[in-house]
Amino acid sequence: MSDNQQMSGGEALVKSLEHEGVDVMFGLPGGAILPVYDPIIDSSIRHILVRHEQGAGHMAEGYAHATGRPGVCMVTSGPAAANVVTPLPDAFLESVPMVCITGQVPYAAIGTDAFQECDTTGITMAVTKHNFLVSDAQDIPRIIHEAFHIATTGRPGPVLVDIPKDIVDPVNPRSAMSWYEATDADMELPGYRPVMEGDRELIRRAAELIRDAERPVLYVGGGVLKARAADALRELAEMVQIPVVTTLMARGAFPDSHELCLGMPGMHGNYTAVTAMQQSDLLISLGARFDDRVTGKLDGFAPDAKIIHVDIDPAELGKVRQTLVGIQGDCRVVIEGIIAAMRELGGADAQVDRTAWRSTVSGWQERFPLVYEQSAPGEKLKPQYVIEELRDHNPSDTIVASGVGQHQMYTSQWWRFDHPYTFVNSGGLGTMGFSIPAAIGAKVGMPDRRVWAVDGDGCFQMTAQELVTASVENIPIKVALLNNSYLGMVRQWQEMFYDERYSEVYLQDRIPDYVKWAEAMGCEAIRVESPEEVAPAIDKANEINDRPVVVEFRTDARENVFPMVPSGKTNSELVVDPSQQDRL
Amino acid sequence: MSAERFHTIVTTVENKPGVLARVAGLFSRRGFNIESLAVAPTDDERFSRITFTVDVESAPLEQVVNQLNKLINVVDIKELDPADSVSRELMLVTVSADSSRRGALMDLIDDWRAYVLNENDEQIMLSFSARPARLLEFEEQLRPFGITELQRTGRVALPSLGR
Known part of the structure; x- marks a missing residue:
């Protein structure tokens, strides 16, 4: 005092x-x-x-x-x-x-x-x-x-x-x-004692399991980002040459362009990430929590996998899936411990031969890449195309904040997350309307970085008024509004699981007028309806830095997010894009 | 650990407003069933002790303990294995006792070492403290006389002393 x-x-x-x-x-x-x-x-x-x-x-x-x-x-x-x-x-x-x-x-x-x-x-x-x-x-x-x-x-x-x-x-x-x-x-907090260091014996045991595993996968969750452990993770992955999946909350924790990166697992993960986990003999879970959107039907999840689970919250260890080695501790500290233990065990040279596993995994990557069909002339825009153009017309350290729904999944799938802390999204609670205010907060915190909100029309209508805040407070975020006039993800479920009986998912294709609305809030507004307008609109938005920009992309409501593990099914029952079904 | 269905968890919590609500709320939102609950201050006025009996068939005991540990106001948690601890519960009970059956009731009270706290011509109020299972047995013995009111405290427990 x-x-x-x-x-x-x-x-x-x-x-x-x-x-x-x-x-x-x-x-x-x-x-x-x-x-x-x-x-x-x-x-x-x-x-x-x-x-x-x-x-x-x-x-x-x-x-x-x-x-x-x-x-x-x-x-x-x-x-x-x-x-x-x-x-x-x-x-x-x-x-x-x-x-x-x-x-x-x-x-x-x-x-x-x-x-x-x-x-x-x-x-x-x-x-x-x-x-x-x-x-x-x-x-x-x-x-x-x-x-x-x-x-x-x-x-x-x-x-x-x-x-x-x-x-x-x-x-x-x-x-x-x-x-x-x-x-x-x-401080008067006698009951609060977070533990950072992992148990040395358990770390040693984990390193041995990793050394001997034939089909291991590093299952990386948001805890790796929270622990600022991306560098340590990369060192570990490269040392042991084990493929990495990054959950929705961990996108960017390991670079998408890295040859060991399999991308996102889970309900809308790509075939390789989902299947590699499913057929793994050792899942090394780092700051992930076996969320139902990752595991699918739990009793069919990764049936042959032993589990190493590292988490700072001991209540996560064994909460969902029985662990063989559960280590309470900070992800960065524990990963560094595993790297040290690995070195003592002989490092890269001591690893089991995983040539067969690597070739199996790369075979899946070749057979089941993420795909979509480009729009035919006169058709509405494909949302995936819009995300690809956004990705290709922005620097790789651009911060992307998404809302919740199809556009969120397209963003996770089609953006290339090569840096930590570049994807801001609501993966756990799934809060519609998250992206615009979250993008504003991110831009305030990182004013020198470009910040794009990728939003859907349902989400936009929940929190768009914060664009007034952004205009008045001079926070020049950019919004890519993927407007398909539907609550798209709900529409997809009704199409697939409710016999195409669409209940209360159609918003309206003329009301509101997003351009007028955005202009009324002090934003620059651009409407894009055809593929050749996409890139110029993105470039124009990127040149405007004195006010927020809203680019409304009129996208195709019939487009669905694939792959998909239907709710209640196991990850082995993944539904791939219709064009890939004959390859299963 | 024994295979008993009901385990006793003794928590030391900060003696602050709302702490019981935090603990009770945790149990309900995580779907843990509380069989009994006893709360009272300890010898140190900064802390209270909450003693739970939990049904470990409703949730793994480890989850209950780990989730409780996340509450900032929970200072310490001890899980008492029924085989390695001593537990007691107190019951107050009012029983009909007209003159025709009063003698038989008094004999029962003596046999079970219960105490008479209060009485009139029609009823006797007594207290009985024992292992929780014994409370149930005693209650069965009293039932034929006619139980008017009954109140149990919930169990409290301490670890057994080493030999």
């Missing part, structure tokens, strides 16, 4: 955020949080005024995805807190470090059904890593420090701090506090 300067809880809150290194926050003021917004005027922190509190949360997530630093959002009580709930389980399932500050009615009024009161900590208990209701102004620096510590260490996640108005309002004596810069020594 130091300083002893007297100040209000509101001033202390803003000062605490500065002390934690916060350079930007996303929010929207209101009654209960008003006293905190006054000291923000004098703060070094850039505040971005959103148009809906959900946007503030997703922006904080996008910022955290792209930078690795915790995203911060701040909203008022009641309805605002309720509006920011959706980003919390999103950040929880994607393990995104985030601190959300909510206003609350005065402490004495809690429980009286006061105006704009809701039980924010009660509502968010199940969807945050932890939450706090602060009762004394004097506790603010310590609790803010604890919130950032919890959000960023161990398995990262969202932490919410609910702050009653009386302890931040300078006109209330309860807001008086004596300032101190909180340090780790001030």
